[in-house]
Amino acid sequence: MGYFEVKNVCKRFGDTQVLRGIDFSMEKGQVVSIIGSSGSGKTTLLRCINFLCDPDAGEFYLENQLLFDAAEKRSLSDAAIRSKRKNFGLVFQQFNLFPQYNVKENLCLAPKLLAKEEPDFKARKKELYAAIEAHAAELLEQVGLTDKADSYPCELSGGQQQRVAIARALMLSPKILCFDEPTSALDPELTGEVLKVLKELAQKKITMIIVTHEMAFAREISDKIVFMAEGVIAEEGDPQTLFDHPKSPRLQAFLAKTEV
Amino acid sequence: MLVQVTFWDVTLSLLKGFWETLEIFGVTLLFALPLGLIIAFGSMSRFYPLKWLCRTVVWIIRGTPLMLQLIVFYYGPGLLFDWELLEVPTAVYLTFSINYACYFSEIYRGGIEAIPKGQYEAGEVLGMKKSQIFFRVVLLQVIKHIIPPMSNEIITLVKDTSLARIITYYEIIYFAESYIRTAGLIWPLFYTAVFYLAFCGLLTLLFGAIEKKLSYFKA
Ligand SMILES: Nc1ncnc2c1ncn2[C@@H]1O[C@H](COP(=O)(O)OP(=O)(O)OP(=O)(O)O)[C@@H](O)[C@H]1O
Numbered sequence: 314m315g316y317f318e319v320k321n322v323c324k325r326f327g328d329t330q331v332l333r334g335i336d337f338s339m340e341k342g343q344v345v346s347i348i349g350s351s352g353s354g355k356t357t358l359l360r361c362i363n364f365l366c367d368p369d370a371g372e373f374y375l376e377n378q379l380l381f382d383a384a385e386k387r388s389l390s391d392a393a394i395r396s397k398r399k400n401f402g403l404v405f406q407q408f409n410l411f412p413q414y415n416v417k418e419n420l421c422l423a424p425k426l427l428a429k430e431e432p433d434f435k436a437r438k439k440e441l442y443a444a445i446e447a448h449a450a451e452l453l454e455q456v457g458l459t460d461k462a463d464s465y466p467c468e469l470s471g472g473q474q475q476r477v478a479i480a481r482a483l484m485l486s487p488k489i490l491c492f493d494e495p496t497s498a499l500d501p502e503l504t505g506e507v508l509k510v511l512k513e514l515a516q517k518k519i520t521m522i523i524v525t526h527e528m529a530f531a532r533e534i535s536d537k538i539v540f541m542a543e544g545v546i547a548e549e550g551d552p553q554t555l556f557d558h559p560k561s562p563r564l565q566a567f568l569a570k571t572e573v
Numbered sequence: 574m575l576v577q578v579t580f581w582d583v584t585l586s587l588l589k590g591f592w593e594t595l596e597i598f599g600v601t602l603l604f605a606l607p608l609g610l611i612i613a614f615g616s617m618s619r620f621y622p623l624k625w626l627c628r629t630v631v632w633i634i635r636g637t638p639l640m641l642q643l644i645v646f647y648y649g650p651g652l653l654f655d656w657e658l659l660e661v662p663t664a665v666y667l668t669f670s671i672n673y674a675c676y677f678s679e680i681y682r683g684g685i686e687a688i689p690k691g692q693y694e695a696g697e698v699l700g701m702k703k704s705q706i707f708f709r710v711v712l713l714q715v716i717k718h719i720i721p722p723m724s725n726e727i728i729t730l731v732k733d734t735s736l737a738r739i740i741t742y743y744e745i746i747y748f749a750e751s752y753i754r755t756a757g758l759i760w761p762l763f764y765t766a767v768f769y770l771a772f773c774g775l776l777t778l779l780f781g782a783i784e785k786k787l788s789y790f791k792a
Pocket residue numbers: 326329331349350351352353354355356357358
């Protein structure tokens with residue numbers, strides 16, 4: 314069994330069956346890229362994995378343990394979902410930084426709130442907060458934004474905002490970090506700086522699931538490519554095989570369209 | 574027989590009248606600000622009966638003149654049910670509070686609905702609790718959104734207080750008008766404008782300062 318396994322995930326909105334039984338698995342430290350045409354359900358899948366939308370059926374296994382089973386989701390309390398969700402991080406297409414907080418505060422807000430739940434918070438407050446701030450400084454350096462720590466989101470370019478969003482997601486050290494088209498909202502000249510950060514994370518063996526339309530990038534960074542079409546995984550494999558020798562007609566058509 | 578009055582007499586008496594005006598203003602804000610929030614949540618509720626009740630009340634209150642509402646609240650219970658009349662100030666505070674709560678509720682609702690879903694979702698995936706998301710992420714953005722319309726509405730309230738006269742609440746206009754009868758003077762009535770202008774000017778400065786304070790971010 315893989316490090317993270319998705320089994321038979323189904324989701325419908327009204328009459329549209331958006332996910333029709335998604336199965337895939339990945340190993341620790343791997344990068345999996347999800348590609349597929351618009352409306353194929355890529356975002357919905359990421360949202361299910363991050364508990365932003367609950368699947369009608371399906372299971373998630375993390376580290377050989379059942380993490381989520383759609384059959385018993387009703388019995389899950391908010392607190393239970395919150396603790397399960399800590400295993401994952403999600404970086405949005407639209408960054409979704411908190412506008413009223415500066416970069417450092419964006420990074421520290423959630424970890425500091427979580428620190429309050431530590432049993433000995435009162436006694437160790439200073440120490441906990443100092444550790445969080447040190448971690449934030451470290452991550453900001455990693456994404457190359459140390460000099461922007463006190464800037465507000467509205468003072469940053471899209472590429473910088475997305476790098477802050479990545480650092481913010483890393484603050485909680487998720488086991489699996491998901492990205493939903495992290496460069497789609499960016500001007501072409503700004504995508505490079507974000508992709509560079511992702512490559513560095515891949516080198517650090519951060520486990521990542523990346524939904525992307527950047528084919529060259531997906532090919533370079535991924536250990537595995539998953540091609541989704543109409544709510545199913547139509548084809549998956551290592552990048553060379555999948556891009557150079559696509560088997561299914563749907564993937565062939567998709568690649569022909571995107572390469573033009 | 575007309576009485577002789579000095580500018581000083583008039584000023585003192587109008588100050589007293591304006592104090593009555595400010596009482597309506599203050600009490601209305603005190604009750605309407607929180608009540609508006611309750612109505613706003615009600616009209617966004619997923620429980621349909623509550624939602625439609627709130628929206629209907631808001632529709633009726635916003636769709637009829639405040640002056641008419643004053644008359645209905647004051648005389649209505651007596652005429653319909655033979656109940657005793659409310660005390661005048663009670664009727665005024667009640668009507669104004671409900672009326673303004675309805676207006677505020679729509680402003681709150683607009684402000685809350687203007688916050689992108691992504692803000693809530695970002696908080697959720699970072700493991701924040703719903704209440705933490707509301708108080709630490711959403712609230713300040715809502716406040717920033719609603720300050721301009723709220724300041725408009727609150728400044729309107731200052732002037733709407735003069736409608737209370739219709740059910741014999743003695744506020745500044747009433748005090749000024751009485752000089753027409755007792756002293757044959759019209760200028761005290763014009764003089765009331767100074768009080769309104771000064772107070773509204775003060776409020777404008779106050780809201781301007783708050784807006785400036787929140788201008789460091791874009792939401
Ligand atoms: N909350 C929702 N309510 C109703 N329908 C939805 C909802 N979210 C997604 N859908 C529908 O589900 C389908 C898949 O959407 P999804 O966003 O997962 O696609 P996607 O693969 O991410 O597409 P894109 O490449 O354009 O981002 C679409 O047809 C969309 O209209």
